[in-house]
Amino acid sequence: AQSVxxxxxxxxxxxxxxxxxxxxxxxxxxxxxxxYVQYPNRGLQFLLKYITGDNLVKGSYGFEAEFNKSxxxxxxxxxxxxxxxxxLYFCAVRALITGSARQLTxxxxxxxxxxx
Amino acid sequence: EAGVxxxxxxxxxxxxxxxAFWCNPISGHATLYWYQQIxxxxxxxxxxxxxxxxxxxxxxxxxxxxxxxxxxxxxTLKIQPAKLEDSAVYLCASSSSExxxxxxxxxxxx
Numbered sequence: 729a730q731s732v733x734x735x736x737x738x739x740x741x742x743x744x745x746x747x748x749x750x751x752x753x754x755x756x757x758x759x760x761x762x763x764y765v766q767y768p769n770r771g772l773q774f775l776l777k778y779i780t781g782d783n784l785v786k787g788s789y790g791f792e793a794e795f796n797k798s799x800x801x802x803x804x805x806x807x808x809x810x811x812x813x814x815x816l817y818f819c820a821v822r823a824l825i826t827g828s829a830r831q832l833t834x835x836x837x838x839x840x841x842x843x844x
Numbered sequence: 845e846a847g848v849x850x851x852x853x854x855x856x857x858x859x860x861x862x863x864a865f866w867c868n869p870i871s872g873h874a875t876l877y878w879y880q881q882i883x884x885x886x887x888x889x890x891x892x893x894x895x896x897x898x899x900x901x902x903x904x905x906x907x908x909x910x911x912x913x914x915x916x917x918x919x920t921l922k923i924q925p926a927k928l929e930d931s932a933v934y935l936c937a938s939s940s941s942e943x944x945x946x947x948x949x950x951x952x953x954x
Binding site for chain 1: 847848884885886887888889892900935937942943944945946947948950
């Protein structure tokens with residue numbers, strides 16, 4: 729079974745400071761890893777994904793994430809936070825298995841608040 | 845490109861009533877998903893369709909939930925009868941590679 733852990737329910741950061749939202753995963757075999765963002769009363773929006781290749785993945789709105797296989801982590805980062813980045817962030821994993829049902833397993837989410 | 849459309853956006857019903865949600869995926873996306881997102885939790889997959897066939901419905905409570913995608917495009921998710929614990933946001937997603945999500949239907953069961 730695959731699983732995702734987001735150890736922090738809430739992350740607060742001052743505008744202009746770097747931010748990190750943590751994610752660890754468990755999956756059989758090689759993982760597909762994703763980050764989604766959810767604004768109030770909106771659906772989830774895709775931010776970025778890791779499939780293979782460079783461990784540092786760049787995505788939308790200046791976000792990036794670093795895949796660390798030994799630590800089974802996929803932390804989301806941004807060098808300089810904006811107030812508009814305040815939202816709920818979800819990490820998700822899918823096993824890279826031929827013929828799989830492409831089922832995503834989501835973490836419980838981290839509420840990011842960027843303080844002006 | 846139009847996104848995933850869902851309706852209604854909000855629904856309030858009493859327990860034991862029935863309710864239906866509708867989803868129109870992004871044009872050309874063969875795969876469609878229904879998720880349940882309970883407050884404070886991540887989305888949980890209920891059912892996945894590939895065209896009009898069910899790929900995975902292992903987490904769908906089949907005694908009260910049903911879903912169909914008759915023509916391989918639009919889909920409906922039904923709950924009958926609803927329970928208090930069904931209060932959640934029901935998200936529809938479609939994919940070609942990444943999954944794209946609709947705005948969701950917020951269901952409140954009283």
